[in-house]
Every structure is written in structure tokens, then in C-alpha cells.
Amino acid sequence: MRDRHLYLLLLxxxxxxxxxxYAPMYGIVIAFQEYNIFKGIMGSEWVGFAQFARLFRSPDFYEIMRNTVLISLYKLAASFSLPIILSLLLNELKHLVFKRVTQSVIYLPHFVSWVIFSGILISFLNPIDGLFNAILANFGSTPIDFLGSSAYFRSILVISDIYKEVGWGTIIYLAAIAGVNADLYEAARIDGANKGRQMWHVTLPAIRPVIIILVILSLANILEAGFQQVFLLYSPLVYDVGDIIDTYVYRVGIQEANYSYATAAGLFKSVVAMTLIITVNKLVKMSGQDGLW
Incomplete structure (x- = not known):
């Protein structure tokens, strides 16, 4: 009762x-049914793990799993390292106006939706009149269908994701760096440490808990390869390297009205994510660091 006003704000x-x-979790039930929209959840036939067996027996399953994991790992490697490096560099900028303008410029792509961003990217990579092919033509090269080539598609996904999201990732790290005790830098300078040594021996150890937490959360999304981005950029020409679980579920489960099959695939992703986040958090705590809980 004493804190009732705070609880009202929380409500x-x-x-x-x-x-x-939590309420939509009731719908997980249909992953164990042969769901019929006319019969509803209560009237649909119960089939147990048949939908999961169908998913694992699918000839496309291992290919889409490989694509999903590879694309996610490439993005994770970039999203883990580049924002930290960029934050360290931005933190060293002394010209405040230039620093603020630079921060604003690198943050801006995050606020552009993937629909707009993908449209711009498609225009640039168009094999007929795209900017990149126009530049290549000036050097005597033949046009390249970047988005229709298996050799380039994954690289385009990773590079475009980096460009769009790396600035946003620096916000948390810059906030963590701002909380580092200035006396530590002063002590390092007295000991003769240059800027590089200060970053390595003062800044990075100080923000290590934040890095660990973000890595744990990122690993929980290892099967989230970016549905919007892939769906807007891919085509049947690159299914072999670009088709991920989410796009496969949308195409086979939603468009073909196989709702139980789509739910089974989504539940499989959730179980994998839960297992990863619990395992990594346990390993982090065993190493002596603070985990999520």
C-alpha cells in the first residue's frame, strides 16, 4: 500500500x-495439432509431435538452418565488435560539434525502415541502371546482378545490416564508457599509458559487464537472421544461400495456410533461443562474471 502509486505507474x-x-502463448497449442481455422483450437485434431517430425524431415530444413545460423553468426560477429570499436573512437573525439554530427549521421540509418532502406539498396544494386553497376561499367566491367547472385547475397545482407545498425549499437557502449571513473585514466596516464593502452587496460575492462550482457542477449537471437531484410531483398535465385527459417515459415506455413507447421517452427526457434541464453549465462557465471541473473 505504501508504494501503490508506483505500482499504478507499473500497471x-x-x-x-x-x-x-503471455496471452498469445496459448496459441502454441496449435503446434501439436492439425489446426483447422473453422474448427478452432478446441476442435482441431491433436497430432502430438507430428508437425515437428515433418519439419525435421523436410529436405529444405537443414539448408535453411545452415543459412539462418551462418547469416546470424556473421551479423553477430559484426554487431559485437564494430560498435565497441566505433564507441572507443567516438569517445576520443574532442571537437564536440564534429562528435555530435558524426554520432547523428551514424545513428540516422537505424530510424529508416527496412522497406525504405531495401528500396534504396535495390536501386543502387540494379543490374541495369544501378549506381554500382554504372561505376563498374566505367571500368569496362559487365553488369552484375548482386541480389540475384549466391556469391554476393550473404555479404550484402551483412554489410547492409552493419551500415544500418552499427550506430545504434554504439549508444549503450558510449553510455557505459561515460560512467568509467576518470581517476583510472589519470592513473594510467601517470604510468605512461598512451591512448591505445588506456582503451585496452581501462575502458574495455570497465565496460566488460555490459559487453557480456549484450553478447548473451545476442546469442538468444541466433536464429533471428532478420526476416524483414531477407524477405525484401531475396528471390528464388538465392534461396540456396538466403532462405532462412522465418522466410521459409512465411512462405510454406502462412501463405499455404499450414498454421500448425509454422507454429512448430516458431516454437523450435524459441526453445533453441531459451537453451542458448540459459547455457551461455551459466558459462559466464562459472567464469566468475555477472550474468543476466
């Missing part, structure tokens, strides 16, 4: 979580 957020996160 809208809790209601949103219950409504959009």
Missing part, C-alpha cells in the same frame, strides 16, 4: 506484456 507496462507476450 500499464505489465498489462502490455501480459496482453502481447
Amino acid at each position: 500499464p507496462g505489465l498489462l502490455l506484456i501480459l496482453l502481447f507476450r
